[in-house]
Amino acid sequence: MWCVHLIFLSAFFLVSMTSESYDAMEGDALVVKCPPQSSYVRVTWYHAATKKIIPAEEEGSRIFSLKRLLWFLPTSREDSGNYTCVIHYSDNVTKEFNINVQVHPYKQGICFPSQIRYPNNTGRGQIVCPTFDNYKNATIIQWYKDCKPLQGERYFKGDKYIFINNPREEDDGYYTCQFTYTHNGNVFNVSATRIFISNGKMLIL
Numbered sequence: 001m002w003c004v005h006l007i008f009l010s011a012f013f014l015v016s017m018t019s020e021s022y023d024a025m026e027g028d029a030l031v032v033k034c035p036p037q038s039s040y041v042r043v044t045w046y047h048a049a050t051k052k053i054i055p056a057e058e059e060g061s062r063i064f065s066l067k068r069l070l071w072f073l074p075t076s077r078e079d080s081g082n083y084t085c086v087i088h089y090s091d092n093v094t095k096e097f098n099i100n101v102q103v104h105p106y107k108q109g110i111c112f113p114s115q116i117r118y119p120n121n122t123g124r125g126q127i128v129c130p131t132f133d134n135y136k137n138a139t140i141i142q143w144y145k146d147c148k149p150l151q152g153e154r155y156f157k158g159d160k161y162i163f164i165n166n167p168r169e170e171d172d173g174y175y176t177c178q179f180t181y182t183h184n185g186n187v188f189n190v191s192a193t194r195i196f197i198s199n200g201k202m203l204i205l
Contacts, residue, residue, distance in 0.1 A: 021100040024075045025112065029181050029188035031134050032070040034085035035097055041088045045070050048082035048098060074188050075103045111147035111193070112176065118194035120175075125164040129177035131192045132160040137182065138190065144176040167198040 024030040034043055045054040045065040057064035057071075063079065064071050072079055080103045087095045118130040132138055143150040143162050156163040164171050176193040 021102065023102045023104060024072070025191060026077055026103050026105045027074050027189065029135070029183075029190050030072040030075050030101070030103075032072075032083065032099055032101060033134075034068040034070075034087065034099070036068070037087050037095065039089065041090050043067050044086045044088065046084045046086070048084045054083075070099075072101075073183055073186070077103050077105060079103050111144075112174070112191070118192060120194040120196050125167040126161055127164070127175050127194065127196050128161045129179065129192055130194055131190065132177065132179060135179070135181040135190060138179045140177055140179040142178045144178065145171075146173045147176070150175070164196070167196075169198055171198050172196060 022030065022032050034045075043065070046052060047054065054063060054065045054070065055061075056066065062073055062076075068085070070083060070085070079101055081101060083099045083101060085097050085099065087097075089095075120127060129140060132140070140157070140160065143155070143157065150162065154165045156165065160177075162175070162177075173196060174193050175196050176191055178189065178191045181188050181190055
């Protein structure tokens, strides 16, 4: 649910809105999106705690803004926290969105924290990599089921999805797509995990 605050400040009108959260594994690339708006003039990104502007990309910068996008190349544990994107309009109206980022460390015995698992449609057999389209010219290098490399003749791999032929109960589990994203000659890993349930029942581990 959106929480909306209206603030009048002399010459301009500010709308403050609470937005979604983003979760990522430490060391992966992450792109955060300010909610889409129409006919805006510019977007400014801030660290919510320090109120410091996050500038556009500079040589060697790890965190940078690009219009509606905030990039982490790659993420670090210290990046966890709140970020603010402010959308500026030509009529002196601004919209402010608060976005939470949580970066999780890799832990032995735990492949991916529950916060990073995406929901999935059930029963159809096609599993789409949920974040693949966020990264231009990305390449999937491996799919996993319950943290084990996925192999077998029943699995057909597309550019951003995997299809299970005749899915059944034994196919229920957590599927992870691991892919790479290249930026200015540097290669970054990205991964995303989502649930597949063949018969539409709740998966309980």
